[in-house]
Each structure stands twice: as C-alpha cells, then as structure tokens.
Amino acid sequence: MAMATFFISFLFASLLGSAKAQFIEYNTTQRIVPGKVNVHLVPHSHDDVGWLKTVDQYYVGANNSIRGACVQNVLDSVISSLFEDKNRKFIYVEMAFFQRWWRQQSKAMKLKVKELVNSGQLEFINGGMCMHDEATPHYIDLIDQTTLGHKFIKDEFGQIPRVGWQIDPFGHSAVQAYLLGAELGFDSLFFARIDYQDRAKRLKDKTLEVVWRGSKSLGSSSQIFTGIFPRHYDPPDGFTFEINDVSPPIQDDILLFDYNVQERVNDFVAAALAQANVTRTNHIMWTMGTDFRYQYANSWFRQMDKFIHYVNKDGRVNALYSTPSVYTDAKYAADEKWPLKIDDFFPYADHPNAYWTGYFTSRPGLKGYVRAMSGYYLAARQLEYLKGRNNSGPNTDALADALAIAQHHDAVSGTERQHVAADYALRISLGYEEAEKLVSASLSYLTQSGSSPGQGKITSKFQQCPLLNISYCPPSEDILSDGQSLVVVVYNPLGWKREEVVRIPVSTKRITVLDSSGKEIEAQILPLSNATLSLRKYYVKAYLGRSLGETPKYWLAFSVSVPSIGFSTYIVSTSKQIGPSSAVSSVYTSRGGTGNTIEIGQGSLKLIYSAKEGKLTRYVNSRSLVTAAAEQSYSYYTGNDGTDKDPQASGAYVFRPNGTFPIKSEIQAPFTVVQGPLLDEVHQTFNPWVSQITRVYTGKEHAEVEFTIGPIPVDDGIGKEVITQITTSMKTNKTFYTDSNGRDFIKRIRDFRTDWELQVNQPVAGNYYPVNLAIYIQDSSTELSVLVDRSVAGTSLVDGQIELMLHRRLLHDDSRGVGEVLNETVCVLEKCEGLTIQGKYYLRIDHLGEGAKWRRTAGQEIYSPLLLAFAEQDGNEWINSHVSTFSGFDASYALPENIAVITLQELEDGKVLLRLAHLFETGEDKDYSLLTTVELKKLFPNKKISKVIEMSLSANQERAEMEKKRLVWKVEGSSEESKVVRGGPVDPEELLVELAPMEIRTFLVNFDYLHIFGS
C-alpha cells in the first residue's frame, strides 16, 4: 500500500516537473493580476481583549487550562515570520495587546518592527484598544477607545489606520459605519456576523459588499464601503493551519509520502471560484486566521507560501499576500457601483431560534458601571484641563485604559466569564480611584485659586461618594453627625447651565442648606426605602469587606443651579434652633380601598394612580395639556433551557424565552406616597425581589423610575429575564424607534426588516433592539419616550407599549463559546446571593414632534450627571475664603442646548483636544435641528488661542488631509438625497465653529502661553 502511494505520488510530482527533492524557493512575490480571480490572503489573528480569560492572562498565556492562548506568542512568532520573507503580510488589530508587547521590546527590535510597518508588511487596522462591541457601548466611549489606540499608532509608528475590522461583534450599528468608520477616515469596514436570513439573500444577490450610509443626517458625506464575509472570519474549510488544526498541509517533498500538491491546488481553486461566484469584481478576500491563531506563525506562513507558489503556477486563479487595505484599493479600482445600505445590522441571529439579543442586557451591573464611569471620565478630563495637566500627580490615564478595554465585544456586552467581568470592573475601579484623586485636587485648586493666587497651597480635601446610589456617603453622614457643616461642591460637565435636585443621605431631619450667597434654599427630607437600605447593608459589606455602623435615616434633597463646565457650592448644616429648615415630606401608605385616585407631582406633571389597585393609570401635563392613559408593570420571561427539539438555551448572548409571567403583588402590597416641595415619590413593592420608586420633580416634566431587581429566584430551576412594560393606548402601527449607540435614531417595525422578507421564528427575541439612549413610540398626536441609564434591550411587542429588559439570571449556557451560565452572584464571606441591580429609566409623553428636545437634552444630562464633592467646613468661612461658583467658560456664555462638549482634555504637550457634538438629527426638532454656531473664544476665557486645527474624529490626522484622501464610492440606482449640511471651515480670526445636525467636530487647540500671564 505504501509502495503504491509512493509510486503514484512520484509520478504525479514528475508530471509537475519538480523531480528532485531539494530546497524549493517559493515565489510569493505575486501581486494583483487583472483579468483573473485574485485571492487576497489576509493573515490575521482574532485576539479578544478578555473573554474566557482576562486580557493579561491571554497576553502572557496564563490559565491555559481554560484555553491555550498566548498573544505574546502570536506577536513574537508573527514578527519573526515577517522578517523571514518580505512578501509576507500580517494585520494587527487590538492595540491593548500590541502595546503590552511593544513596551517589552528592545530598541533594536522596535526599529526592525517599524521597518515592517513602513514597508506595509505589518499593518495596523481598526486600531482601537480593542475591537469594541457595537450594541451596548455609548458613542463617546467608542470615540475615546479608538482615539487612544490611534494615538499609540500615530505616536509610535506615524501611521493612520485605513480600515475598520469589526469581524466578531454580534450585529453592527449605524454609528459604527459612519462615525467610527467614515468620520475616522476609514475607506472600508469588514465584518462577519449578520442575520442568517440576510446573509442567504445577499449571497444569492451578490450584495455582501455595499456602500453603507449610517446617518440620515450626514448621508453620503459619511458613507463607507462595507464588506460582509460570505461565512465567518476564518478561512474556507481546509485552509486553517495552526499546529493542531486538521486541514491537510501541502506536501510537496517527493521523498515523503502523501504528495498532494495538485489536489490541494484544486481545493484552493474550487474554494476561490465558489467565493468569486457570490462576490462582485474579480477580487475576493480570504481571512487567513481566527481566534488566537499564529501562536506558531510559521505553520500558517509556510502553507500560504506554498499555496501562492503552486496556485500561481497552476494559473487558474491568482493568489497573493494581501491586507484589507490592498483589497479595498482593488475594489475601488474596479470602478463599480455598489448597492446602498442604510440603517444597521441588528438584531443578529445565526439560527432560527438564536437571536443574539440577550446580551443587550446581560450583566446590567457591569453595563451600569461602565456607563457611570464613562460620564465620570468625561468630567474628570475637564477638571484635569481646568487645573492644568500635571505630569507627576494623579491623572485619568488608568481610567481611560480600563474603560477602553471594557468596550471590547466580550466586555460591556456581558458575554465574558465571571472572573473576566470582575477583572474589567477591578481595572475600572482602580482607574476611578486615581481619577477621584485628580478630581479632588482639581476642585481644591479651583475653589482656592481665587483667594491665594500663585501660592499653590491647597489645603481643602474633597471626598466623593461612588456608592451614593445606594445611600452610602461617609462624609455626609460623618461630618453632619459631628455637628460640623458639610460643603457640597456640585460640578456640571455640560456646556449649559443646569437646575436639578441632588440628594445625600443624612441622619437627622433638621437640616439647613445655604447656597453660595449664604441664602437658605429649599430642601426636602425623604425616607430611605427598604430596598435601598438593604442594598446598602449587603453591598457595602460586599465591596468594602466590613459592616457599617449606623445607617442614615433619610435622603436630604435640595435644588442646585450650576453654571456650564463649572460648579456651585452649597453648605449643609444641622440646624440647632427651631426655625427655617428643610421640609419634611409627608408620607402615607395606601393599602388599597382608600379613596379612588392618588395624584403625584407638585408641578406641571401629574401621575394619577388608582388607590385600589396601587398602580399608575394616567399621565397629565397641565402645561403642555398632554394627557394619556398609562400603565406600568413588570413581568419575566422564563429562559428556554434547551431541552426541546431545538437544544438552543437562553444564555449570555442569546435570548430565547419560553413563556412570560406577569409579576403581580402576592399580597396587597404597600404603596407608599412621599410628598414635598421639591419632589413626590411613590414607593411600590411588587414582590420580594422587584420594587421601584417613581419620582416626579416639581421643576421637571418627566417621571423617573428607580427600579431594584434581585436576587432573581432560581431555586425552581428556571432562569428568568425580567422586563418592565409601559403601556398606553397609542396607536403605533407596529413602529418604534431606538438609538444607535446613543446617537441617531432608527425606525423599527415589528416583524419586519428593510433588507429582506423576514421569516418570523422568534416573535419576542427577534424584535428586540439595543437601547443606549432612548426608545420611543408615536401616534398621530403624541409620543412616548423612555430614556435609560445604561445599555438595555428594548422593544414594542404591542402597539402603544414599550418593553425594556432590565435584568437576566440564567441557568444554561447558550453554546456560543463562553461555556458558563449567566448567573451573577454577590458574596459576603461564604454566603452568596443572586445579583441585585438598581437602575433608572425616565419617561415622558409629549405632543407629536416635541419629544426630541427632551430626549436629547435629558439624555445628555443622564450621561453626564452632576458630580458631587464633599468637604468639611472649618468654622463658618468657606464661602468667604473660597471660590464658590465657577465656570470654565466665559461667564456670559453657555452652549446652546443642542450642542455638547464631548471631549475637553489637555494633552501631554499642552494642547487641548476639543470635541463638540450636535445632539440633533436633521428634521428631529424645529428649533434645535439647525446649523448652530459655537464661539470658541468663549470656551477658553483667559487664554489666547494661537491656532485651531480641525482633526479627524480620532484626532490622528488633519480633517482636510483625511477628506483629500477619502475614496469616493459609487452607489447603484438613482441616488436621490436631500442636500447634506455640514459646518463650514473655521476662520482663524473669528474662531466660530458651525455644527450641522449630527455633526461631531474635533479640534486641536493651541494656546499662546506667553500671553496667559502677560498683560
């Protein structure tokens, strides 16, 4: 048998004309050949920045019993393989890993690697710190994490990535296409995962490659060529070559058995022609790699060298080492017209019962933490700038890095293992600790700088309360109970003035609050709910490792008014004498049967409850005259356990419900009403693990719902996914709207897709979409909007109703790789219980066409909450000896409410990175969807601006350069588009910046420092 094989192989080899077994020099020089099918071999490794292992475990190759993966090996071996043959190419994507590797290299090695980069052998694409998720992050986080990675690439290599490479995220957002694509200057975007029905149609129609316009407002000015892989991001079957992979290698040594050159060449040509059959132009891309591959890079490159050599000798198709940039240029050179794609690629299903819509909510605690810290990071950078960046003191870099990594598609998405989720949270918390010191130091500086300029003697020490949400705030409790006065500095990171009610926990009812002019202001004492107290007790112990002594009894609420990018100061004291002091809320409990209705709200907005049933019935706004029937309730879906004929369970990624159950009060639940001058509250307990507080503020026209959910009981062996429903009688015709990463809104129609005729298999899960800012519905007269405080899954399954999934606890893995059940617990000593989460959503009903104003401005306020810092007042002199109100802008100036400062950051070289965002889309609001002008000079009082350069979104190149290089793609069909508006160039003297709807403009601002201390 062996003899025979040898004989045949020998003969075969002789026919190919290489009878002598000796060194073969493989010709890998091949470039594109016109007129042939060109197979672009793109060597890559998909390296998750945390998933089954933590980012550092993946990097060093620790914890290999979970998964044999070591990114250090990948980079070591790829680099040495590239040195061996200058025709070989490789792309690298995740800068979190590359940075780790880079800082461990010698000077000599760095020089050699720079040559690889300069020659195009090693190309950075995508180039953020991680390949971010697209469903659950906020756009500001996406910008920040990309900016960080791009800055590293620019600083170290002088390179500007050209290609978006989002190969693994589970669905794709409109914001990714235009903002994190075209606005970065990317010429193309590639990915693998789209709905299986969508893919089937695109394969048939040859529409896997499209021109994608993600923004209705920015249209063709922000479009990108987008390539969807025909199957996945691995190579065609039979062409994976890691040491343990099973594909047959090319055996071309005639002295060895199993010579197979022609056979493998035939396989290659067949796979290439099959792909060419579903692809326009004669260029196809093979993604040569997959998860954590190239740990022994030569085993891949050796095979690709041979394939390129023999396939090109064969001549039927042309094979070459390539990169997505080379591929993009080839597509562009073909001068074709491409199908137009609008909106997005959500939701993603890879199977009739596998809608990946569960992860929009998975790990709601981590999602909430990431969002809260994102807002804090924005504020901390402002304060760092206002004080002046100091190279030796605490800074925001660690928080920046931790937040960047947390945007990974297995991080904030909630699809990582538990120990990895803990690692992300730990990194963020360490980053926060340092940023907190910086914020304290900055506020100390800013509050003192008026009194003793130039002396730099900073004595006051501010404390902050990251656990204020669960009523844990040591300074407010300790200082006041010691009989001292508490100084509360309230910082506003937004560019417009804000008036809001803030709250701190206190132990006494007799409190006086003074504003910075020494005038007593209105304050209100409210009871702490049992849910908050029990969260405080258990979770503070879990996080601090120790029990707390006395618990505060009340919330003190008071109104604050804070200037733009600035602060106001309030003095809180316990009042000794009877006299003016805070109003104590009236509290009464309704157990049903008493009276007919209960009316909540002291201002324009009233919520009407049925006393008998203890539930919301009507929404009335006496100013706008909007009135609507409205109900609100909780239910849960039971997660499918995967034991029916389709073994698909509900899990970290996939939402597959198996029935829905309303959550009704088991007993006639207490319904507590708290009323006072600043706000009214309704406390409701639905069952032992679901409760909520609904708040109506006198000065606001929306309701705030604070929900506390958990521990979700699973002792019946059934996983549960908890939802809330807000129900009206609006006739919404299957239509609802959800945002894309907190930015553009996209119209959703129940059981419908724009791009293909949808076969409905999962009528619930298949209609869920990611919500990061808001979901809304409208009919002919009104619109109902719900804003969220973190990423959640949302839908409208019934006309007039909005549904949000708030928490999930599941007992089965959904077989998408994580290999662990989504069953989050929190432990104190040995005792563990299911995770309880507390979060908020906000709802409001407006006349049709008037909801956007609130969605956009309140949405920005939710993202950037007021930051509270506390100090003890020494004597009675704080206000007289400190700067008590401050604005970083010119005192006479505030931004219009359609513009937000999304970055204000001093860089190492003293320049300031400024990003301004228009918050409205074209046609969204009659007053705010307009071209708006910002006066840069007013943002930088006391500074002389010497130069302002407009940059690309990630600030790695000048905008003008980027526009010059941009490839202009052609679109099929008549391209009827209303004129796209963009702000004009910035005059260097006037320094006025125009922003058109949905525009984000990025600037590097240079100052003339000689003039700051001059005249």
Ligand SMILES: [Zn+2]
């Ligand atoms: Zn991945």
